[in-house]
Amino acid sequence: MLADIGPLRDSPDFRRLWFGNAVSYTGQQMTAMAVALQVYAITGSSFYVGLVGLCSLGPLIVFGLYGGAVADAVDRRRLGLVTAGGSTLLSVALAVTAIAHLRVVGLLYAIVALQAVCFAMNSPARSSMIPRLLTPEQLPAANALASLSGGVGQMAGPMLGGVFVGLWGYQAAYLIDAAAFTASLYAMWRLPSMLPGAGAPGEADERRRPSVVEGLRYLAARPNLRTTFVTDLAAMVLAQPRVLFPAIAGLWYGGDTRTVGLLAAAPAVGALLGSVFSGWLGRVRRQGFAVLLAVASWGAAVAVFGLTRNLLLGLLFLALAGCADTVSMVFRNTMLQSAAPDDMRGRLQGVFLVVVVGGPRLGDFLAGSAADLFTPTAAVVGGGLACIAAITCVGLFQRGFLSYDAGRPAA
Incomplete structure (x- = not known):
């Protein structure tokens, strides 16, 4: 384990x-x-x-x-x-x-x-x-x-x-x-030369003219790789409660800034524990199904967090959400690295970085707006349920992603 x-x-x-x-x-x-x-x-x-x-x-x-x-x-x-x-x-x-x-x-x-x-x-x-x-x-x-x-x-x-x-x-x-x-x-100095394409015949000229648009077009035509980004956006945009932690600390738990710190740290602790006990991940072949299950688990943990008013239980479910996020990240990144050709990996990792950076910011805006329009409880619970609904739709309409096999990676 x-x-x-x-x-x-x-x-x-x-x-x-x-x-x-x-x-x-x-x-x-x-x-x-x-x-x-x-x-x-x-x-x-x-x-x-x-x-x-x-x-x-x-x-x-x-x-x-x-x-x-x-x-x-x-x-x-x-x-x-x-x-x-x-x-x-x-x-x-x-x-x-x-x-x-x-x-x-x-x-x-x-x-x-x-x-x-x-x-x-x-x-x-x-x-x-x-x-x-x-x-x-x-x-x-x-x-x-x-x-x-x-x-x-x-x-x-x-x-x-x-x-x-x-x-x-x-x-x-x-x-x-x-x-x-x-x-x-x-570490970089000790590495061998890392030219894209691994020196495959006929790729040198193409490597010298890569473009962002070309990478986006490649991604748009590869349903499995595209879905890895869709699932992450479903989690980070629809079910991102961190911007509400200051309000939640006082309204739900009667706490102060120390409570905010605990709420912010809980997902990180869960993510760290998920990494420590990650030995079983290498034995999972249906990585697409694992991503969907992990993201749905994130949404469920966030939704339950929105219903609890006990601080210890709230911290527990935030930690579970962080653990689920780690599992999702591991498999999504693995799929990007194994299913994409070497001369396209840089651009896909660039998109990965943009999604990781931009998704939570959009989620902050959405959660803050929903909390002002309704209540923090509605924003958190509704966001978690929306995440589960979105992932369910992905599983229904992207059957290839659902059956993705790590032994036969396909973009």
């Missing part, structure tokens, strides 16, 4: 890449916390802190798509080195602003936006490398390990960022982040 570490044991390249990503992602989360604290210290306004996320959202969406096209045109190893190097320099730039006591919020926003560009260009290239380093049977375990490292980074990074800022100032978090990127740079 525990996470399968076979990919780490069998592939030194994957082991170095996984460790480098885990360390650098934790550093990125430290920096995100430090930037938020620094902006608040300068402005004293939560509104300006919120603009930090907005400054990164646009570049993540635009350059996520563009970065996927670039990853299908150039040596992915070189692209990973350049973008990781850029992120390192930007962390150093943040440290310089802190050491020089520059109280210019616009400069911080600009650096955060450039960091988002580097991340959006790096992520598709890094993700599309994984199928070249492992066998298809090892991909579910590899994606579960990636989820595990991401969960640890999300939980430990902000906490460490707050500690280091409190002890040694903002520059400490930024400099540690810059040092953490050396692990990712070293």
Whole structure:
């Protein structure tokens, strides 16, 4: 039942890449916390802190798509080195602003936006490398390990960022982040060349002219791959309760900001536990059915959370939702990596990044609007039920996805 570490044991390249990503992602989360604290210290306004996320959202969406096209045109190893190097320099730039006591919020926003560009260009290239380093049977375990490292980074990074800022100032978090990127740079440096297409005959010219539109057209004509994005949007747009946590904490549980923190942490804890106990995922062949079941479970857990007024039960169902989300993510990413040709994986991973980034934001807007029009209870319960209904329709109308077999991956 525990996470399968076979990919780490069998592939030194994957082991170095996984460790480098885990360390650098934790550093990125430290920096995100430090930037938020620094902006608040300068402005004293939560509104300006919120603009930090907005400054990164646009570049993540635009350059996520563009970065996927670039990853299908150039040596992915070189692209990973350049973008990781850029992120390192930007962390150093943040440290310089802190050491020089520059109280210019616009400069911080600009650096955060450039960091988002580097991340959006790096992520598709890094993700599309994984199928070249492992066998298809090892991909579910590899994606579960990636989820595990991401969960640890999300939980430990902000906490460490707050500690280091409190002890040694903002520059400490930024400099540690810059040092953490050396692990990712070293892992990329040790990789072999990663030209798209794996050197297949007749593909070189086509690789040099990939486009975002071409990738979207490919996705539109591949029902199984397209459905992986539809299912994620059903969960993140229709049943995303996080924006309501401040209201729920007071109205349902009579709590305060600490209760909000518990509600926000519960899905992350569930996701982390889902990654830790992910050893069984590699034995699942009907991955499409598993995705539908996991997303429906997310919707059901959110709906039940909306009905309970006991804090411990509420936290339990949010954790179950987070666990279901991890299972869905592992299989969706595995299907993208195994069913798509290598010279298309970068663009599909770019779309994956855009959906992961943009879907929850749309869900926040929908849940907040529904709560204002009706009640928070109606928004949460209705969203969970809508998610289940949408997934049921997907299962009825996309029978090929329902019967998708990991032994015979088909786009």
